[in-house]
Amino acid sequence: MRNYVSGHQADTTEDFLELALGTPVELWLGVEGESEEERAARLDAARDILADYPDLADRAVQVAAQVLDEAGLLRLAPLPTLNAAQRRSLRTGVAA
Secondary structure, eight states: OOOEETTEEOOSHHHHHHHHHSSOHHHHHOOTTOOHHHHHHHHHHHHHHHHHOTTHHHHHHHHHHHHHHHTTTTOOOOOOOOOHHHHHHHHHOOOO
16 A cells, blocks of 8 residues: 655655655754764755744654654653652662
């Protein structure tokens, strides 16, 4: 089965992220083994894009949060209640 988003085929998670953000993921995360010159050029391009599209950072956070939520990684359980001795040991670093 093929997946299409706005007429573009998306086969991998990276493809979906690129389509959601409108930019390649590598632009923001870099690539392994890039030189300092390549890194500087990539960051310059990223700054230019953010200047042209100031809402892009918010959109990226929204996409990331949605992915984490759908993966079940944002479903947090409450911490257990600590008794007085346990709270004291956490403050002092001495086991109760």
